[in-house]
Amino acid sequence: MQENTFDVIIIGAGAAGLMCAQFAAGSGNKVLILDHSHKLAEKIRISGGGRCNFTNLNTAPECYISQNKHFATSALARYTPQHFTELLNQHNITYHEKTLGQLFCDDKSQVIIDLLDFLCRDSGVLRLMETNVENIERSSAGFTLTSSKGIFKSEKLVIATGGLAIPQIGATPFGYQIAEQFGLAIVPTAPALVPLCLQPQQLNEFKTLSGISFDSETSVDKISFRENSLFTHRGLSGPAILQISSYWHPGDKLKLNLLPNLDISQEIESNRNSNKRLSNFLANYFSSRMADSLVNLLKCDLPPSQLNKSQIANLGQLIHNFTVTPSGTEGYKKAEVTRGGVATTELNSKTMMANNVDGLYFIGEVVDVTGHLGGYNFQWAWASAYAAAKSF
Template identity: 50%
Template sequence: MAKFDVAVIGAGAAGMMCAATAAQRGKRVVLIDHATKLAEKIRISGGGRCNFTNINAGPANFLSENPHFCKSALSRYTAADFVALVKKHRIGYHEKHRGQLFCDDSAEQIIDMLKDECAGGDVHWRMPCKVDSLEQVDGGFVLHTDSGEIEADAVVIATGGLSIAKIGATDFAYRIASQFELRMVEPRPALVPLTFDPQQWAPFVEMAGIALEVDVETGSLKGRNPTGGRFREDLLFTHRGLSGPAILQISSYWMPGTPIVINLLPELDLAATLIEGKGTIKKQLGNVLSQWLPARLAEGLLLAHGFDLEARLADLPDAQLRKLGAAVNQWTITPNGSEGYKKAEVTRGGVDTRELSQQSMMVTKVPGLYFIGEAVDVTGWLGGYNFQWAWASGVAAGQAV
């Protein structure tokens, strides 16, 4: 039976980072993954250029039932630390939008960098290798795999969540959590397009492909512990609902059965502008609205809210214009669901952080067992934040095992 100090299960972002960190400390490490292709989630991220971190990453950019949990790992391994590693490996990168950092060339460079870091500590690889079960024994663990048994003093679970099954996502982390009777925060798709009832969405189907910058919010933003979110990002209409960065962001906060509120013209008080212009603007309402919104969207909104496309602005009462203003500046609509894990970039929820040490990521009641990355109930915003959590939690566990 092969014997190691540390077995890391899952060779994605968090797993490779953890394995490299532990191995470079002198630990004998084996890195195990069931996939035939390494780190597919890194490879496809950022349109193939990997949005590997965000220079603004901090605890405020993460969701968790215990929002303070991520502070320790994020403060000890920052975006600047990962950028220093990227520079060490001479990988060109650029800032694209709101602190998002991307490779100049290819996400493959990040994968190669992590492989090189693992090689620097002489990490042993088992890939493809499926772990059938994990057994706790005196002083450690035995992993029963399709390539034989592996004994390890410590085991790190870095197998992620349920997002994008076609590239290998499984519920392995949750099954191990259940085996050891760990509490879970119910997993659900996050950073995912939202869908609407087909009948409700019928007036907007023809708008598929239209994109514009909006404000979007959901949930409660009041009080000392707000439960909602608000973002200004680009929105994209689809045949089934809404997508784009604005919707992906708000989807992590959205709860089934609750509405989202969208301001389609965040820089303009539409009702006040229309009422003020009644005396001087002689155009039809659709033509007026098309000054600020795509023509198809302007027409669709008017039809959806019962306005006559031929009506002139000057002929409409103020009450009707206020109704239109609310429809544009406070468009309130309730999704009936999302596109699910097949389109979700990450999984929200996972192993309850109250089961883990925030310094080491170890399960407090199972010495030697660790959970890191997306398997844990810590979910970042869109824009490189989830990778930063992978790096930070991986380093935290790698330094502790």
């Protein structure tokens, strides 16, 4: 085999690419991994607030958005969160469950990058950073890549260049362009797990709520998430908002139930003899700043004993059916992931290989499989990487 010829070339040395490289080389393939960035796996480094939420114990196909809801099932079943934690245990990397099955490193995210780097080196993967791929051609012999570091050939080519989120650290549309070059369909992309913006008029209306984080059930149509939400100076953020943003489309209304466990009208009825001002009464359920803001929005601070039916109904609407129409998202610069991507109808769910292009694979976020917040996106990166590598 010539020096510049490999069994497998992987473009993108991020979560999926590195995982795929070490598995592929571990089973005897000659593997080259290329990345245009000078730093390895930057997204792992910045993930999970610097402690990488590397998987979720509750991983299931329902935790992913895709035009084909079943596409991820096979890969997720073959490489599970337990497989990844076993790998960490073998290498003495400690972690903890923060909440809702989310596993985070005890140390900085760098430990995951170092582990993947070690596994790649140990299995003989050749890695070239700061390498731009300028052209890809395919012949019956395989793929020929022209790059800033020379010409490389391989039988199999894996695209692991991720999505469009955080272009500041190297995200590019490269993967989608390669898919298009080979005639694969793309599901339209959009920023996901992203804060939502409000119109200046609404921002002004809700300005007293800015900076307040509160428990909420946040919904778009029939999809809802129960976690914290937060009003910001631009609009809405917090885990519940990030989650719902992945389902939000321009023009959709967002509904927030600010008191999901109780019915405020019943609470008022049961406290009809209370002469506390409404803001004080609501402070039993919300922070006092939030209670003041709600009363401000309601334009009524009468005690429960004096509220009439329509005022109680308005309060119920405000608290249980708080409705806003976001004007947009904060975009890819603030998004954690990209919704959409290479259409799953174009790929084999067992191997991630393109149905009509022998030897061409797509793994990780570039595929139209988008996880919920909480470690699901890395789990997809690991699982899709494993599925591809095991088929080589």
